[in-house]
Amino acid sequence: MSLEQFMNEAISPWMRVEGPENDIVLSTRIRLARNFEKVTFPIIANEDELRSVIEFMKENYEGKSYANYQNLAFIEMEDLSHIEKRVLVEKHLISPFLTKARASGVLVSENEQLSIMVNEEDHIRIQLYFPGFQMKQALDHAFELDDWLEEKIDFAFDERWGYLTSCPTNVGTGMRASVMIHLPALVLTKRINQMIPAINQFGFVVRGIYGEGTEALGNLFQVSNQITLGKSEEDIVEDLESVIINLVEQEREARHYLLHTSGKKLEDQIFRSYGILKYGRIIESQEASARISDVRLGVDLGMIKDVSHNVLNELMVLTQPGFLQHYAKKVLTTSERDVLRATLIRERLNI
């Protein structure tokens, strides 16, 4: 598996499989933070220590497979161009932090479902994605992968504190479970504003994806656990599951409500957005996200029949700045990007 293959497709192979509740829940992710017991954490470690971690991971896991996660490729950050790094971030294979970290890299499985970041804030960050809403499956597989790594690595672990991490916010389970969720109707009806504080009180965080603060670009939100200590992984996942089930129900209800109270207006908004995506010549990133969200809602409500979820998932990544520049094979100005973005969207929607 070469770097090129990860770069060329905007949509990861695992995303092509339709997951449960995928009209609202796009994906489920489990992240486990782990450290080598005897090595200083990356923030303090010197170059030699960091290299030793990189070499160990490369030697023991490059080209290896576990279950569905085949043929792990090792990619070192220092070998990548600025645009290539950005593409990997936009595909959520690595964090923005990893691109800035010293002597860092990532192991990625062929289906791109598993990525293991090396020398991020912690020595090891296992990241596992599942399409749709599949929390328990994701946790089971993440545990298996964790055990697989533990066969060869002495993890920093303490009976009282659990898995030891660089940041106190991750200590204990080292786990961040998160769900990417599309909530256009809750945003339109403004109900989301009342729900977020309630969700926070349960120890879960709601953030916009790609956007800053509470303003979510394309009505996409990420819900994840805040607490990692004193609560088992199973309990965290179960609680998050019930928060998500509730959000999904509320979103369905809000969609129903909008259809009945202002159906024509909603239909008009959806088809206007569809028209702009199909025929526009210049489109900014923010507008593209909003229009794609409208079209996704149109598809979910059965108003638009000739567009698939897959195309929309692909467009979400394809229209990001890094990917556009990778596609053009050169650095583009903002206005050049807006033109290329509109062109690519037209091409995808008019096939």
Place this chain on the structure above:
Amino acid sequence: MLCTECQKRTATLHYTQIINGEKTEVHVCEVCAQKKGYSFPGDEPYTLHDLLTGLFNVTSPGLDVKEDNFFNQFNELTCDHCQLSFSEFQRIGKFGCTNCYDTFKAKLPAIFRKVHSGNTKHDGKIPKRKGGNLHIKKEIERYREYLQQLIKEENFEEAAVIRDRIKDLEKLQGGNES
């Protein structure tokens, strides 16, 4: 790695400086970084740090670090593996190594309680090899709780079974330790 400026504190900020095409690596601690102007407030996403610093109840030293503080820092808790001092830990909001957890252990419950809604003890996965007998220990704990409940309910038949199971586990635990 020690700070290249003061040679006293641990370097936590790492830069590559390019001046007239000449590349130099800079490794400094936060104090020297601020003094020498390597770090620009607002340049990096410091919000989480700020938040944590707030949680840890520390008064942020800000830009003007008084020289007297330096001497105080020598006397204070410092990790003997990575040389991270407690005040540096508070400032960056990150541990430097496994040993830091041991060095700062007296201060950790208060911090963890704030970050994790009052929790101070791990209750999740245990590594298979590294965890050793912990698995058995946890299972015994669970059985003991169950046993208490059974006794309360006067379900002595089941209680006897559980008591035997605990005994077996304790034997197993003893056997593994020797």
